[in-house]
Structure formats: C-alpha cells, structure tokens
Amino acid sequence: MKPETLLKAMNDIDDEFIIEADKQRFRLFSPSNLKMALSVATACLFIVGSIMILPFNTRKGATGGPDTVNAPVSSYFIEDRVFDNKKSVEKSVDKDGIAVTTVMNEENQPEYSVRKVDENILEVFNLPSCNFEISREINGISYKIMGNDSMAEYVLWNRNGYNYLLSFVGSCDVDTALDIAKGIE
Amino acid sequence: MEDFEIVELYWDRDENAITQSDLKYGRYCKSIAYNILFSHEDSEECVNDTWVRAWESMPPNRPEKLGAYLGKITRNLALNMYEKMKALKRGSNQTDVCLDELSEVLGHASDVQQHLDVTTLTESINRFLRTLDSETRKIFVRRYWYMSSVNEIAWQYKITPSKVKMSLLRTRDKLRTYLIKEGFEV
Known part of the structure; x- marks a missing residue:
C-alpha cells in the first residue's frame, strides 16, 4: 500500500476524531465561548486598568516616570522593567484581534513584538517555515526557538496558562532571544 | 454565527x-x-x-x-x-515527512487493490482509531490528518517531542498490524 493512499483514506475519518485532535481551535470559534472570553477580557482589562493605570500615572507624576518608556503599559503584559534602555513601546491589535506589544530600539525602530494569548481561548500561533528550530528548558519552562541559519526569529513558550510569541523584526542569536523571552511577564 | x-x-x-x-x-x-x-x-x-x-x-x-x-x-x-x-518541486514540508514515516511501515507496494477499497480502508482506520487511547489518537490525527510537525504537537499537548515520536512510532506499528489483520496488503 502506498502511504499516499493511507493519507487520502484518512481524509474521511470520523468528524469526532478531527475535532478531538483540535479542540482548542474549535473552541475558539464557538460563539458562546467567544462571548464569554470577551466578557472575561473586558472585565480583566477594567480591573487591571483600575489597579495599575492610576499607580503608574501617579508614580510617573511623582518621579517623572521611566524616561525610556513613552507609553503607559499598565494594561499590557510586559512590565516596564523589560523596556530598560529602549526608546519606547507601542501597543496595537493585530488582524486576529490579539494584543501586541512592540518594543522599539534606540533609533525608534521596531525591534521585537510580543503576543500573549490565553491558551484556552485562542489557538497556537501559525508561523512561516523556518530551517532552524531548537527547544530549551529553563526553570521548568520549555522555550521553542525558531528561525533561519541558526539565528532566532521567533520564540514560543507557555507559562501560567498563556501562550507567548516573541517575534524579532530581524533576527538575533539564541541566547539574546532567550534572555528577552525570560524577562517577559 | x-x-x-x-x-x-x-x-x-x-x-x-x-x-x-x-x-x-x-x-x-x-x-x-x-x-x-x-x-x-x-x-x-x-x-x-x-x-x-x-x-x-x-x-x-x-x-x-x-x-x-x-x-x-x-x-x-x-x-x-x-x-x-x-513532480515539480519536492521540498521538505510535513507532507513529505509524513509520507516517509508511513512508507517505513507500509512500503510502496502497488495499491491497485487499495484504489478500489479506499472507503473500506477509511472504515478500518476509523475502527483502528477507536482502539487507541485518547492521547495517542490525538497525536496520530494531528500528525497524519493535520500534518502538524512533531514539535507543534509537543507544543500543543505539552509533552516532549521524543514522547510524540515514540507514540507515533508505536501507533504506526500497531496500524500496520491492524491493517494486515483486516486483510490489506501493506
């Protein structure tokens, strides 16, 4: 039997197996879950914003704030300590509705961006093909580094129920990429 | 909607x-x-x-x-x-890798008979999948239905790539035995 025949025959396996193997993705498209997720996200934003925006602004007013950060990051997932020696951060929402934090370098050019997604709500990230892929285990967290020609372009990891994707505008060496990834909350 | x-x-x-x-x-x-x-x-x-x-x-x-x-x-x-x-561009995508993996247990024998029996083969695969435990089945379907890479599967199910590979290896062997038992030429 040719393997191609088997792959083709697998096309019509029972729907239950297809859905079972892809439950997260199917949950994403469930309207009821989406509504619940949006409600939870709104509530979280409100609570986190209430807790953090005021103290941040107050702190900035009192001390002048960290010079290296132009935008408040209160509702964002990267703490301001990550931005030491960086010009600024920008926040946006990508085409899939995922919040993105982009960190700019000293020349105010985008250096890298971070996406953080609840693993129970959204699917894993789809990335373009890479010819370099390694995994590193640090403090019990498995970091997957992907890129080309031994240089890191993406780092993926899961922590505390969230999937993270760190994307570099260019590429960098693996150790630098891991150092940045480890610093992201 | x-x-x-x-x-x-x-x-x-x-x-x-x-x-x-x-x-x-x-x-x-x-x-x-x-x-x-x-x-x-x-x-x-x-x-x-x-x-x-x-x-x-x-x-x-x-x-x-x-x-x-x-x-x-x-x-x-x-x-x-x-x-x-x-025929034009055989690359190194997951489909090629999946085919290579399956050819290890299935070989490349003529599939004239299988052309006639694709529906029967699908039914056999369904029965085979029901014999597997949930985790093993999900790994197998992700690999050979979704064509996900071993690392993607490991990432999704939070297990090590070596565990995924071992599971796939055992399941392929089981599938081969199962198909022979069901009368297919592999």
Missing part, C-alpha cells in the same frame, strides 16, 4: 454563506492547507476552492460539524494540489 445557520445559508443559496464560512473557518482551513503545501499562496487558493466545493455540495449535504466538513474538503484539495506539484 452557529454552524447550522451557515449551512442554512448554503441551502438558501445565499452568498453570505461563503463570507460567514471564511470568517469562522478561513484561518482553520488555511492552516490545514498550509501544513500540506507550505505555501501561503497555494493555501489561499485551496481555501477559495473550498468555498466553491462547499457551495456545490450544500445542498444536498447538510453537515452537522461544519468545521470538520470544510476541513476535509480543504485537506482533500490540498493533497490533490500537492500531488500535482510534487
């Missing part, structure tokens, strides 16, 4: 059915096609063809699980496109 509402749009010949399908399952279908073809452009074409096939097949079909139904159409189209492109 719920699946049954989208299916109803197809039955009403309302072109909004395609828009709604794209909104709800566009990315899902594209990821299936991309894992097979490794080309954004070709995947996009496959997904567009999926909507055409869906439009042509509903009615008479009224699928209960629209996602799986559309996913099957996309996968079938992508595999057909892959076969056409294979």
